[in-house]
Amino acid sequence: MFNIYYRFGVLMAEKNRSEWNSTFGFMMAMIGSAVGLGNIWRFPNVLYSNGGGSFMIPYIVALFLLGISFVMVEYALGYRFRASVSKILYSINNKLESIGWLILLIIFFILTYYVCVIGWDLIYFVLSFTKAWGADPNTFFASNVLQASGSIDGFLQFVPWVVISVLVVWGVILAITRNHLNSGIEKVSKILIPLLCVMVVVIVIFSLTLPGASIGYSQIFTPDWGALADFDVWLAAFGQIVFSLSLGMAIAITYASYLPKGSKLVDSALTVVVSNSTFEIFNSFGVFSILGFMALSSGVAFNELITDGTGLAFVVFPQVFNLMGFWSLIIGPLFFGCILFAGITSAIALVEPISAAITEKFGIKRKNAATYICIVGFVVSLLFTTQAGSFFLGIFDSFLNNFALLLTIVIECIIYGWIYNFDKLIETMNEYSTIKLGKTWKIVIKFALPLCILVFWLSGIKNTILQADFTSQMIMLVLGIILIIVPIIFTKLPAKNKEYYEVLDDI
Ligand code: PFF
Numbered sequence: 001m002f003n004i005y006y007r008f009g010v011l012m013a014e015k016n017r018s019e020w021n022s023t024f025g026f027m028m029a030m031i032g033s034a035v036g037l038g039n040i041w042r043f044p045n046v047l048y049s050n051g052g053g054s055f056m057i058p059y060i061v062a063l064f065l066l067g068i069s070f071v072m073v074e075y076a077l078g079y080r081f082r083a084s085v086s087k088i089l090y091s092i093n094n095k096l097e098s099i100g101w102l103i104l105l106i107i108f109f110i111l112t113y114y115v116c117v118i119g120w121d122l123i124y125f126v127l128s129f130t131k132a133w134g135a136d137p138n139t140f141f142a143s144n145v146l147q148a149s150g151s152i153d154g155f156l157q158f159v160p161w162v163v164i165s166v167l168v169v170w171g172v173i174l175a176i177t178r179n180h181l182n183s184g185i186e187k188v189s190k191i192l193i194p195l196l197c198v199m200v201v202v203i204v205i206f207s208l209t210l211p212g213a214s215i216g217y218s219q220i221f222t223p224d225w226g227a228l229a230d231f232d233v234w235l236a237a238f239g240q241i242v243f244s245l246s247l248g249m250a251i252a253i254t255y256a257s258y259l260p261k262g263s264k265l266v267d268s269a270l271t272v273v274v275s276n277s278t279f280e281i282f283n284s285f286g287v288f289s290i291l292g293f294m295a296l297s298s299g300v301a302f303n304e305l306i307t308d309g310t311g312l313a314f315v316v317f318p319q320v321f322n323l324m325g326f327w328s329l330i331i332g333p334l335f336f337g338c339i340l341f342a343g344i345t346s347a348i349a350l351v352e353p354i355s356a357a358i359t360e361k362f363g364i365k366r367k368n369a370a371t372y373i374c375i376v377g378f379v380v381s382l383l384f385t386t387q388a389g390s391f392f393l394g395i396f397d398s399f400l401n402n403f404a405l406l407l408t409i410v411i412e413c414i415i416y417g418w419i420y421n422f423d424k425l426i427e428t429m430n431e432y433s434t435i436k437l438g439k440t441w442k443i444v445i446k447f448a449l450p451l452c453i454l455v456f457w458l459s460g461i462k463n464t465i466l467q468a469d470f471t472s473q474m475i476m477l478v479l480g481i482i483l484i485i486v487p488i489i490f491t492k493l494p495a496k497n498k499e500y501y502e503v504l505d506d507i
Helices: 004-014 023-034 037-049 052-081 085-092 097-128 137-145 160-177 182-208 213-221 225-229 231-244 251-256 265-298 309-362 366-385 389-419 422-430 439-466 470-492
Strands: none
Touching (some): 023 182, 023 251, 023 265, 037 052, 037 097, 037 231, 037 309, 052 265, 052 389, 052 422, 085 251, 097 160, 097 309, 160 366, 182 309, 309 366, 366 389, 389 422
16 A cells, blocks of 8 residues: 555655656667676677586576566666665665665766776777777787786876777766756667667678688587586676676666656566677677687687687777778777767666766756766776776776675665565556566565575675785775765765655555
């Protein structure tokens, strides 16, 4: 039963709240938030290193257990409360607001280095028209583009072209996010996502026709069943799902809060999740085929070519384009263009939850909130534009993704599954959906998921924190302290709009 506070709260919250123009616009924005660097460059490496075809088993388990279940929770909360994550958590229990600001701060820091990688890609997009990386793309990337010291040395030595490209990317993000929801995020996603799909289809079809392609894509069909007994393979599958679906980042909560009444939540959540996975699996056929071509043309063994994200995009692919002749002048810009579009649509999705929360609590205009976020974001990003940039980036990435974010997902499962009345989320999800959710979902969120992530998180502590060198541990400590203090400050700051403190739901 909804009580009077709930109705009153929702009415207040709905006042002036933006809505998507169309379900299509919402779906494109959601797919845009999920499809990003993680799909294009991270997935092929994760797939290959964890058993090839047999990786699909842990991947699908993780998709159902973690991915679909958690995205549904985020959808239900956003749709039911129609508010930002900090306000939703305040409504559930007024002591929980700071968890909301913690999530927002984590995604803010993720955004600051994510933008930097998009900036590197922008540089490569420009270079790809003339293949300006020369005959040795490996040295070119490390020494010419990044001027990377590989350590904390060169901490204050800015690399000018990286600073400029990061500034340009932040400028583009600002230009999109300061607009109204419909003329900004929705419009851009509606254009970029279909375009991205066409570009990826062109690249994959072209790749499959290359000599040696089958050396690559046959790897996807060569399962290593023994890998299934390896615990790390399962961890990798869960990690990929968290990264790829942008789980726990309050994006789905925020985007679903703009859905009009009567939306088919389960149907659209499933469509988004399936599209994201289809995209990454389909795209990896292209990546593997291109690597197969490289293996045939250069004589280097396939397994020596596959590497982590940055290595793949900025070293191996330029090497491949060097061997490809004329076609590389089309496929090269298309490839870096894809990363650019996928990255931008994910980055704008990371701004929105922060912007929505600041707007809601402090009563400032959307365009001003976006401006503050982008300016402060650019200043923090400068850290990654120095000669020690890639060193910092690695530390931020592993600390935030393997430790901080996973911790907040466990906390969120406990809050939504145990403190909040989960049956209400089931009711919300099923209200207009064709496909209905049952009690299994509740069991997953209450027990299976938090336990699974907890194990994953503990191993993250071991690999990320305990095995790191002293300098990295100190940087993580500082980051950890900031992650404790700043959310407390944001919680303590009084809300400009007193409606912020209206309780939106009965527990
Ligand atoms: N899901 C997006 C991707 O796969 O790139 C966006 C994203 C993922 C943003 C992970 C940030 C992040 F830490």
